Amino acid sequence: MNVYLVGFMGSGKSEAGRCLAEKIGWAFEDTDEIVQTLEGRTIERIFAESGEERFREAERRVLGEVSARNKRVVATGGGMFLRVQRRVSMRETGVIVWLDASLESIRERLGSGDGRPLWSHQEPIAMRALYERRRAAYALADFRVDASTADPDAIATRILARVQSVLR
Ligand code: S3P
Numbered sequence: 471m472n473v474y475l476v477g478f479m480g481s482g483k484s485e486a487g488r489c490l491a492e493k494i495g496w497a498f499e500d501t502d503e504i505v506q507t508l509e510g511r512t513i514e515r516i517f518a519e520s521g522e523e524r525f526r527e528a529e530r531r532v533l534g535e536v537s538a539r540n541k542r543v544v545a546t547g548g549g550m551f552l553r554v555q556r557r558v559s560m561r562e563t564g565v566i567v568w569l570d571a572s573l574e575s576i577r578e579r580l581g582s583g584d585g586r587p588l589w590s591h592q593e594p595i596a597m598r599a600l601y602e603r604r605r606a607a608y609a610l611a612d613f614r615v616d617a618s619t620a621d622p623d624a625i626a627t628r629i630l631a632r633v634q635s636v637l638r
Contacts, residue, residue: 472542472564473633476551477608478601479589480580481571481617482625487545489626494637496541501550504532513547517587530556537563549588552607561612565636567629568611573601575618 473490475483484500491498502513505528509516516525529550536544537559544564550556551566560566571579577597583589589597608614613632617625 471540471637472537472544472560473629473637474544474546474551474560474564474566475569475629476546476560476566476611477548477569477617478571478576478604479548479583479586480576481548481569482579482622483545483569485622486569486617486625486629487543489623490629491543493626493630494543496543497539498545499536499539499542500545501529501532501536502545502547504536505529505547508532512585514585514587522587526553533559548604551611552604557610565613565633566611567633568608568614569617569625569629570605570608570614571617573598576601 473496475487477483487500488498505516505525506512508531509528511519513525516528526549529547533546533550533556536542551560580586580589588600592600613629615625615628615632620628
């Protein structure tokens with residue numbers, strides 16, 4: 471059993487995930503970080519040099535590895551939960567929590583979005599469209615936790631309150 475955190479870029483999955491892992495004494499995994507380590511280059515460079523599909527393929531492999539482990543809090547990249555097969559893998563191996571942050575709070579956190587190729591240099595209207603489109607997918611998570619306000623520790627406490635009964 472793992473806990474998977476999903477949600478839009480900048481919703482605080484990594485920070486809250488780290489706090490949650492500490493609270494429950496599980497290991498923490500960050501799929502973006504593992505992809506970058508395996509590829510030996512940043513996400514920005516993967517997108518620029520090899521294209522988004524290459525990144526998605528690396529993400530798929532990383533999820534395959536991580537989901538075979540146990541007692542992990544896993545922060546996933548914002549696009550991971552959008553593909554059906556990834557959703558199935560997560561559902562089969564754990565509980566899925568959507569960190570739902572308002573677009574305004576995300577804008578504040580990400581600023582110009584350095585290092586996030588799908589965010590930087592986007593027109594505000596395109597960002598809103600992407601955000602709205604993705605919410606429909608994130609809503610398929612098992613639990614939704616409000617992540618617009620509060621610090622990572624408080625968000626981790628909120629997550630714990632929702633998932634506690636299913637942790638084993
Ligand atoms: C992406 C989100 C990023 C990263 C990549 C693509 C997306 O992760 O995986 O830039 O498609 O939403 P964060 O959600 O951690 O920013």
